[in-house]
Amino acid sequence: MTPETLDDTPVRPETPLRGPDKVFRQLATAAAGVSFVIVGLTIFFLVDGSRAAFRSTGIINFFTRSVWQPSIGKFGAFGLLIGTIIIATIALIVAIPLAVAMALFINEYAPRVIRRPMTSIIDLLAALPSLLFGMWGKFALQDRMVPVAKWLSQHLSFLIFFRLTRPGVSLVESSMIAGFVVGIMIVPIITSVSRDVMAQVPREQCEGALALGGTRWGMIRSVILPFGRSGIVGATLLGFGRALGETIAVTLILASPVVKSNIHVLQAGAGTIAAQIADEFGTASTLERSALVAAGLALFLLTLVVNLAARSIVKRSSRLA
Amino acid sequence: MTLLQFRPPPSTEDPESDTPNRRRPVTKADVMEAGYAALAAVVGAGLLRVVFGWTGVMGTAVTAYLLFLVAFYLLQRDGASDESAIDRLVTVAIWSAGCMVVALLVWMLGFLLIKGLPDLRPSFFTEDLKGHGPLNPGGGARAAIIGTFEQVGLATLVVVPIAVMTAIYLHELKGRLARPTRFIIDAMSGLPSIVAGLLVFTVWVESHGFSGVSGSAALVVLMLPTVTRTSEEILRTIPDSLREASLALGAPQWRVIVRVVLPTALAGLVTAVILGIARAVGETAPMLLTAFGSNNTNVNILHGPQSDLPLFAYSLIRLPSKAQNDRAWTGALVLVILVLVLFVTARLVSNLSQRKLGRGR
Numbered sequence: 001m002t003p004e005t006l007d008d009t010p011v012r013p014e015t016p017l018r019g020p021d022k023v024f025r026q027l028a029t030a031a032a033g034v035s036f037v038i039v040g041l042t043i044f045f046l047v048d049g050s051r052a053a054f055r056s057t058g059i060i061n062f063f064t065r066s067v068w069q070p071s072i073g074k075f076g077a078f079g080l081l082i083g084t085i086i087i088a089t090i091a092l093i094v095a096i097p098l099a100v101a102m103a104l105f106i107n108e109y110a111p112r113v114i115r116r117p118m119t120s121i122i123d124l125l126a127a128l129p130s131l132l133f134g135m136w137g138k139f140a141l142q143d144r145m146v147p148v149a150k151w152l153s154q155h156l157s158f159l160i161f162f163r164l165t166r167p168g169v170s171l172v173e174s175s176m177i178a179g180f181v182v183g184i185m186i187v188p189i190i191t192s193v194s195r196d197v198m199a200q201v202p203r204e205q206c207e208g209a210l211a212l213g214g215t216r217w218g219m220i221r222s223v224i225l226p227f228g229r230s231g232i233v234g235a236t237l238l239g240f241g242r243a244l245g246e247t248i249a250v251t252l253i254l255a256s257p258v259v260k261s262n263i264h265v266l267q268a269g270a271g272t273i274a275a276q277i278a279d280e281f282g283t284a285s286t287l288e289r290s291a292l293v294a295a296g297l298a299l300f301l302l303t304l305v306v307n308l309a310a311r312s313i314v315k316r317s318s319r320l321a
Numbered sequence: 322m323t324l325l326q327f328r329p330p331p332s333t334e335d336p337e338s339d340t341p342n343r344r345r346p347v348t349k350a351d352v353m354e355a356g357y358a359a360l361a362a363v364v365g366a367g368l369l370r371v372v373f374g375w376t377g378v379m380g381t382a383v384t385a386y387l388l389f390l391v392a393f394y395l396l397q398r399d400g401a402s403d404e405s406a407i408d409r410l411v412t413v414a415i416w417s418a419g420c421m422v423v424a425l426l427v428w429m430l431g432f433l434l435i436k437g438l439p440d441l442r443p444s445f446f447t448e449d450l451k452g453h454g455p456l457n458p459g460g461g462a463r464a465a466i467i468g469t470f471e472q473v474g475l476a477t478l479v480v481v482p483i484a485v486m487t488a489i490y491l492h493e494l495k496g497r498l499a500r501p502t503r504f505i506i507d508a509m510s511g512l513p514s515i516v517a518g519l520l521v522f523t524v525w526v527e528s529h530g531f532s533g534v535s536g537s538a539a540l541v542v543l544m545l546p547t548v549t550r551t552s553e554e555i556l557r558t559i560p561d562s563l564r565e566a567s568l569a570l571g572a573p574q575w576r577v578i579v580r581v582v583l584p585t586a587l588a589g590l591v592t593a594v595i596l597g598i599a600r601a602v603g604e605t606a607p608m609l610l611t612a613f614g615s616n617n618t619n620v621n622i623l624h625g626p627q628s629d630l631p632l633f634a635y636s637l638i639r640l641p642s643k644a645q646n647d648r649a650w651t652g653a654l655v656l657v658i659l660v661l662v663l664f665v666t667a668r669l670v671s672n673l674s675q676r677k678l679g680r681g682r
Contacts (some may be wrong), residue, residue, distance in 0.1 A: 129603020245513020
C-alpha cells in the first residue's frame with residue numbers, strides 16, 4: 001500500500017449529499033473540469049490550425065525538410081526541431097552538474113544558517129522573467145563567451161560540433177550561448193526537484209555510512225546518489241522539457257532564427273521552434289501562421305511526452321522513500 | 322610538511338545533540354593550503370595567458386579554477402589519504418557551485434541595475450511612447466504598466482477561484498476524477514508559454530483581433546496548473562484533526578471547508594497565488610501573439626492591442642537604437658522590481674503562516 005493510493009481513496013458519504021453540499025461538490029467538479037477543457041482545446045485547435053500548412057506542404061515533408069518559404073507555401077521544420085533539441089541538450093550539459101552540486105550543497109554541505117537563504121535564491125532564480133536572462137545573455141555574457149568559443153573552435157575542432165564551417169565566421173548569436181543561458185534558467189527546477197528526492201534518503205543509512213568511517217563524499221556517492229538517481233533523472237527530464245519550450249531568452253540571443261539545421265554550435269545561425277514562432281508570428285501571412293501553429297503542435301507534443309515521463313519518474317522515485 | 326599533516330580531532334560542540342557533527346573545523350593549515358593552491362592557479366593561468374596570448378576573462382577564470390582544483394587536490398593528497406583528499410576536493414567544488422549561482426544572480430541583477438537605473442525618472446511612469454521617436458530621449462512605460470496591471474489582475478481574478486476549487490476537489494472532496502485531473506494538470510504544467518499564446522491565438526485572436534483580455538487568457542492557461550498544484554500542497558499540510566473535529570460537531574462538509582480548512586490555509590494559499598502572479602508578470606512569449614503590444618496607452622483591456630512591461634522591454638531591446646535600448650533596460654528593471662516585491666511579499670506571508678501553524682522548518 002503506497003501513500004499515493006491511500007491518499008486517493010475516495011471518501012464516499014453513505015447518505016446522499018444534501019442541498020448545499022451537492023452544489024459545492026458540483027462547483028468543485030466544474031472547476032476541475034476547466035483543466036480538461038483547456039487541454040482539449042489546445043489539442044483540437046492546434047491540430048485544426050495546422051491543417052492548412054500540412055495540406056500545402058505534406059505532413060512528412062514538414063517534419064523532414066528544412067525550408068521556410070511562405071511565398072511558395074513550402075515549409076519544413078526539421079532544422080528547427082534539431083536546433084531545439086541541440087540547444088536544450090547544451091542547456092542540460094551546463095545545468096546538470098551545477099544543479100546537482102547545488103542540491104547537494106543545500107542538503108548536505110551548507111551550514112544551517114545559509115540553507116534557507118540559498119533555497120530562497122534558487123526560488124528567486126526560478127521567478128525571474130526569462131526576458132532578463134535573455135537581455136543579460138545578449139549584452140553581458142555574449143561578448144565574454146566569444147574568446148571561449150574561439151578557443152574551443154581552435155583546439156577541439158576534431159569534434160564536429162566545435163568545427164566552424166568557414167574561418168572568420170561570426171561567433172555571436174550561437175547555439176552555445178543560447179544553450180548556456182537556458183542552462184542557467186533550468187538550474188532551479190532541477191535543483192529543487194532532485195533536492196526533494198535526495199532529502200528523503202533515510203538518515204540512518206547516511207549515518208551508517210559515516211559511522212563505518214566513510215568520508216562525506218563517500219557517503220554521498222554510496223548512499224545519496226544511488227538513492228536519488230531516478231529523482232535526478234526525472235528532474236533532468238523536467239528541465240529538458242522547460243529548455244525545449246524556452247522562447248524569449250533564445251529569441252533575443254539568436255536575433256533571427258535560421259531554419260536550416262546547424263550542428264556547429266559555436267557559430268552564428270541557429271533556430272528553435274519557439275524562437276521561430278516568436279520572431280515570425282507578428283508579420284506572418286495566414287498560411288505561414290498555420291505553419292507556425294503546426295510547428296507549435298510538434299513542440300507541444302514533444303514537451304508533453306518529456307514532461308509526463310519526467311513526472312512519472314519523479315513520482316515513482318519519491319514513492320520509494 | 323609537518324604542519325600539513327596535523328589534523329585536530331573533530332570537536333563536539335554540543336554533546337547532548339542527536340544530530341551528528343560532521344563539520345571539521347577549518348584550521349590555519351587548511352587556509353594556507355587553499356592559499357598555496359590559489360597562488361599556484363593564478364600564476365599558472367597568468368603564464369598560460371601570456372604564453373598563448375589569450376584575451377578572454379572567462380577563459381582565464383575557468384583555467385585558473387581548474388588549476389586551483391588540481392593544485393588543491395595535490396596538496397591534500399600529500400597530507401592525507403586519497404579518499405579524504407577527494408572528499409575535500411568535492412567539498413571545494415560543491416561550495417564553488419553554490420558561490421557560482423549566487424555570483425550569477427548578483428551579476429545579472431547588478432548589470433540590470435547599472436543599465437536600467439539612469440533612465441528611471443518619475444516621467445517614466447507618466448509618459449508613453451507616443452511621439453517619442455527612437456532618437457529623442459523621454460517617453461516612458463505608462464501604457465505598459467497599465468497593461469501589465471490589467472492583464473495580470475484579470476488573469477488572477479479568474480485563476481484563483483478555479484485553482485482553489487480544483488485543489489479542494491483533489492484533496493478535500495477526493496472526487497472520482499481526482500487521478501485524471503492530476504494527470505491533466507501535470508500535462509498542463511509543462512506547456513511551453515509560447516504554445517499557450519498559440520492556443521489563445523487560434524481560439525480567439527485570429528477571428529477577433531489582438532486585445533489585452535486575450536493576453537489574460539494565455540496567462541490563465543499558464544498560471545492554473547502551478548497555482549492549483551501549490552494550493553493542493555497547502556491543503557495537504559492542514560491536519561486532519563481539524564476537519565474531523567468540525568465534522569464530528571455535525572457541520573456539513575462545505576461548511577467545514579469554507580469555515581475551517583480555507584481560513585487555516587489562507588496564508589499558504591495567498592503565498593501560492595502571489596508566487597503564481599510573480600511568474601505571470603514576466604511572461605513575454607504568449608503576449609506577442611495575444612496582447613501584441615502598442616506604443617499608445619490603451620486602457621480598454623477588451624479591445625485593441627495593449628502593451629505590458631515584458632512586451633515593452635522585449636520590443637525595444639530588439640531595436641538598434643541606443644535610446645530605445647535604454648528604455649528597454651529601465652522597463653526590465655521596473656518589471657524585476659515588481660517581481661522582487663511579489664517574491665518578498667510571498668516569503669513574508671509564508672513565514673507568517675508557518676509561525677501560525679507552529680511549524681518551524
